[in-house]
Amino acid sequence: MVKLTGIYKGMRKGYGETLIELGKKYENVVVLDADLSGSTQTAMFAKEFPERFFNAGVAEQNMIGMAAGLATTGKIVFASSFSMFASGRAWEIIRNLVAYPKLNVKVVATHAGITVGEDGASHQMCEDIAIMRVIPNMVVIAPTDYYHTKNVIRTIAEYKGPVYVRMPRRDTEIIYENEEEATFEIGKGKILNDGDDLTIIATGEEVPEALRAAIILKENGISAEIVEMATIKPIDEKIIEKSKDFIVTVEDHSIIGGLGGAVAEVIASKGLNKKLLRIGINDVFGRSGKADELLKYYGLDGESIAKKIIEIY
Amino acid sequence: MVNKVNKDEIEKLKKIAKRVRYKIVKMVGLAKSGHPGGSLSATDIIVALYFKIMNYDPKNPYKKDRDRFVLSKGHAAPALYAVLSELGIIEEEELWKLRRLEGKLQGHPSMDTPGVEICTGSLGQGFSASVGMALGCRLDKLNNYIYVLLGDGECQEGIVWEAAMAASHYKLDNLIAFVDRNKLQIDGNTEDVMSLGDLKAKFEAFGWDVFEIDGHNFEEIINTVEKAKSLKNGKPKMIIAYTVKGKGVSFMEHNVGFHGKAPNEEQLKKALEELSE
Incomplete structure (x- = not known):
């Protein structure tokens, strides 16, 4: 059973940790970021697997373009930035280069929603589910807590095709007792x-x-x-x-x-x-x-x- | 020059290019829509790549270590389709159903079509993807090359410069790009619409080795690629190919009107006559 635990932990921390696990498990996992690797937590992977991490700099469109190109060479690609830029700035590239050819790219965005907080409206992405959802072939996921995020990331690594994941900036309350309890299956409520x-x-x-x-x-x-x-x-x-x-x-x-x-x-x-x-x-x-x-x-x-x-x- | 190409080979390439141009014009004419001008200007580069330069087995077009060609100026799809049909990857019959519901060939290249390496058509994106391909192939320790062809108008897209920066940052000397510099875009001369200025200096400033050639001279195309490949200096290579929009059809040459417009019946007949063997 789930319950409110009063323990808060970042989903993006769960993301970063799981990327390392996936990097060890699969040689063909590569990760991209757009100058926000410290915030999205992809920096953990970058430190462990520097040769498989590509920073695009502040250029989200090209990050997704590179992600698509890497996917055509048989890589499992994770590309991360804040949700505003990952989904908004790069929308058309995601549509035409990732979703249309059904490439194996996972756009994992952090800092979604109003709870981005102090940065204000320019960074508060409250439209990403909508704009990602209308794209054919796209799977859209919002994990529930830290443990759940780990299972979401593991699951989408196994799934072949485009996925968009949104996570908040803040640490959120853990509701699952452990990873085993935090089950996840694509498309199942x-x-x-x-x-x-x-x-x-x-x-x-x-x-x-x-x-x-x-x-x-x-x-x-x-x-x-x-x-x-x-x-x-x-x-x-x-x-x-x-x-x-x-x-x-x-x-x-x-x-x-x-x-x-x-x-x-x-x-x-x-x-x-x-x-x-x-x-x-x-x-x-x-x-x-x-x-x-x-x-x-x-x-x-x-x-x-x-x-x-x-x-x- | 590194590699002297013999005359017979050049003659062979010229013949293929003429057939490709014939197919382009017929395809677009039958479709009653499409982009003949930029397809014709790009023809010789694409023919040189597939029939002389690239390590590419048409019988095994998904071989892992193949050289790859990305048509970033996706609206020149007819040129790519015609070449793929010459290679036997696309059935010739399909060409005549271009852009039609009953056909398989899309107005702009789709990965559903065999031989197409990435979906293009939205400008700048193929170039960006080719940077990712070059990274991926290098990661796999392949000794292949990624070739990508951009339009000159396409270079007005911001993502082109994001990708150019990344290619040089990641020292991708397995990436060889062409700009089809025909100087015309839909709204007119590139320098009137949004001036590209000194494209060579721009790419050099972005860390690329840049060459300038006549994009209709096979010897120059082939020898310049050889030279680019010999420079293993960690810099991506850009070949600015000066071309003629509508090349090969007298009334389409230098004519901006044929950027995105098909010939009418009479024009089609005349064009096919000119391109007949």
Whole structure:
């Protein structure tokens, strides 16, 4: 079972550590970065395998172009930067050079979402799930915590094809007891907590917040089922179909085009008779502040989520 | 010059190039759309690469240690397709279905087409990918070369200079690039649209060895590549090839109108007459 542990650890740390493990396991793993290797944690791999690490400098477009070229020579390629630049700046290259030819490139982006914090709106990428999700052949994943990230990275290394992974900057709360508990399968959602009245579907760093919200809801007599939706594309349609009749999506991303958008599409296209509340960034640009302050300001902390649900329920 | 090419070989290459040009014009004419001008200007370079320069086995086009050719100016796809058909990698019948729903050949090169090393068409990206290929092949300790052909208008893309910087930073002397310097882009003369200025000085400043040649002279193309290969000095090589847009068809030569426009029926007939053997 999962629980809020009060222990915070960076998903990107999990990423960096797993890259080293993969580097040892596979000779053909190569890693690229765009001058942010200290932040994305790819520097760990660079130190261990300098001959297989390529810094593109502040040039995300060429980083992805090089990644594509390397993939054509049979490499498993990880390319990292902040989500704003990895997905935004390099979008068209990802579309045309990576996704179109289905090359084995994993774009692993950190510093996603509003919780980037102090750097402000220019760096707060709340649109990456949307713009990556519309690209054919692309898999889009947001891991849940440090342990979960490790399994996500291991899994995508085995998967042949383009993948986009988004992770936050801040250390996030660990909800799994250990790596073994933090299972991951591409395209499969996971029920973390059973509940009778409604289903909260959360992704990424919002999963612990959803768990926090569920505790408050319980105190208020509302029993919430919690679904971890780590893969936003391909989305687990079955788990949405089986959800309660009131679904709440929670994400540190725009309510347009992200998890909420994806769930809305399933509800509409399957003709499901379900009510949907999308909690996320409401089509606005962010602002500077501390991550915790911003979560509250934009209504993405557990308390705010619970409050909003109680209002509507 | 390092390697004197004999006259018979040159004559052979000229004949192939003429057939390739014939196919380009016919293909684009039948498709009623496409880019004949830049395909014709690039023809001799691509023919020289596949039929003389590259270590490439058409019967085994995915051999690991093959030399690779990337057509970064992807709109010249007809030239690449025509050459691949001459090599027997693409069936000739497919050429006449270019850009059609019932055909396999896309308007711009797709990796679904055998012999195409990377999807191109969005400018600058093939060049960037070729840098990654050169890195990957070096990592595998292959002794092959990556050849890439850029358009001159293409050099206005920012990613070209990001890639140029990276190629020299990573000392990729297994990368040999060409710029098809026909001086025309869709909106007109490159120097009027967005001047490229001294392209040689620019690439030199980015750490490349730069050569300037006549891009329609097989001897120069071949000998310059030989020279570039002999300089194992850790610098990527750039060959600026001065060419004529629409080369080989009298009324298409130097004519910007045929950058992205197919000949009409009458023009097609006239062009094919000129290119007949």
